[in-house]
Amino acid sequence: MMPYYAAIMKTVDKEQDKMVRTEHIEYLNHLIEEGKIFAKGPFTDGSGGLIIFHVASYEEAKHLTDQDPVTKVGSRIFEIKEWKSSLIAK
16 A cells, blocks of 8 residues: 655745745646646635645655656745644545
8 A cells, every 4th residue: 555645834934935826736746647646725814825745655756746847936834744634534
């Protein structure tokens, strides 16, 4: 069973972030189509967001965050942790 990785995004440059928002969303939508994202969404306080990757390894999750347009321009930073759900959806 493939593990999950929670990527906690912190916005560090709001102006740069606005400039790449469309590219960021397109990038994430592409990963959703590939089945690599379990869930995603912004924090309601505007401080960043959360992506839960469903990928083979930490290294793959790190590679995906490194390729995100928000990382490339430096508008957000990521902290990645392996995540284990204690709830099984029915």
